[in-house]
Amino acid sequence: MEKELLLECQRNDRNAQRKVYEKMAGRLYTVCKRYLKNDEDIEEVLADTFYKIFTKLNQLQNHDIFEAWARKIAVNECLQKLRSMKALDISLEDDFVESTGSPTDSISFEKDILKLLNFLPEGCRAIFNLFAIEGYPHKEIATMLSISEGTSKSQLNFARKKLQELLVNHNI
Structure with a gap:
């Protein structure tokens, strides 16, 4: 700028x-x-x-x-x-969040990934974004979200597994 x-x-x-x-x-x-x-x-x-x-x-x-x-x-x-919105209640028991439309409607891979993120629970998605996209370390994520580092790490692992499942299931 x-x-x-x-x-x-x-x-x-x-x-x-x-x-x-x-x-x-x-x-x-x-x-x-x-x-x-x-x-x-x-x-x-x-x-x-x-x-x-x-x-x-x-x-x-x-x-x-x-x-x-x-x-x-x-x-x-x-x-x-x-x-x-109280959406950051983080739990590994969270089910996939319902989303309208098919996650494969988009043409570009990046848009596909962004659509797939909508299928993750809110807290899980936030941690994935903070770590994988924004580049924050787990310690800083834990402080930002008032959770433990271990919770941040387990939620990231959960998000990765669910995204991999979605990628395979939707042939992306």
Whole structure:
């Protein structure tokens, strides 16, 4: 992201904020989509994310890491939404979450994987996203979700096994 554009955003320039929104909305929507299923929840979290980005931008010391910083805000907002929905009750006994449509409707492999993630229990999906996609270590995931490291590891293992089963069962 251009440093000058971010500086204009810090001065509450609405045009600059619109440009940042237009550049980042799609990317952050994709991040939110990995954690949340409901489009209304995603839009709400996205709005909260951009509000936080624009109100806290002056705290960002290094504009070179803006995209990673914005992504982290989006992830944290998603986790907060999941906690508020009580969806992060983590248990290996969770059944697959019902999803509409077939997970093989999509053309691209990445979209197929994202669709398959919707078949995982909420807490399990969140841990898989945090570890496998966002790159957080188990210790940090455990702190973020108020669980033990062992729970984080077992949920990741559970998610991997279920995703492998889904991949095999749906010939992806």
